[in-house]
Amino acid sequence: MMNRTLVLGVGLILVAAACGTPAATDGAGSSSFTVQTTTTCVSGSDTCDPELAVPVDAGEIVPTPVPLNPPPAPSPTMIARTDLALRLGVPMDHIEVISVEEVVWRDGNLGCDTGAPAIQVLTDGYRIVLSVHDVEYSYHGKTGSDPVFCAIPDEPLPPGDV
Numbered sequence: 001m002m003n004r005t006l007v008l009g010v011g012l013i014l015v016a017a018a019c020g021t022p023a024a025t026d027g028a029g030s031s032s033f034t035v036q037t038t039t040t041c042v043s044g045s046d047t048c049d050p051e052l053a054v055p056v057d058a059g060e061i062v063p064t065p066v067p068l069n070p071p072p073a074p075s076p077t078m079i080a081r082t083d084l085a086l087r088l089g090v091p092m093d094h095i096e097v098i099s100v101e102e103v104v105w106r107d108g109n110l111g112c113d114t115g116a117p118a119i120q121v122l123t124d125g126y127r128i129v130l131s132v133h134d135v136e137y138s139y140h141g142k143t144g145s146d147p148v149f150c151a152i153p154d155e156p157l158p159p160g161d162v
Helices: 002-019 076-088
Strands: 037-039 055-057 096-105 123-132 135-142 148-150
Touching: 076 096, 076 123, 076 135, 076 148, 096 135
Parallel strands: none
Antiparallel strands: 037 055, 096 123, 123 135, 135 148
16 A cells, blocks of 8 residues: 555656746745747748847747727728728828718718618717819718718708707
8 A cells, every 4th residue: 555655656746747847936935937948040041040040938928018098099080081082092182071060860861862761860960071073972970980971962950950
């Protein structure tokens, strides 16, 4: 029985040794592990000299910085201008902003005549009118949403009718 316990104990020690043991400890009780570094060269390089190559530490984790303040979302006007530039194949500097205004739409189609039935509800939103070579293009949106291109735009409610 004692031989069996001794063999089991030695086996556990060998397994623990194979899993890794601390190479050193600092004074605070933390331990560190030895990490093997390797040198790599770019494949196909004629001038790759392993003596001059940068060692790569396989155990090093490099944190990726995360911005505390992400960049602001593009404005509805910028979204509309970008869409129109792509739609027409023109540079952004050829697109003129004629107007941007808050409006109330008569229905859920946001003043875009799609030919389809729309929910009949007054909807707060906005209208953006752009121009390219003296031709006007309308973009309509609901407050808090991205604008959509309106091929056949309807007028919003007049300001006094709300």
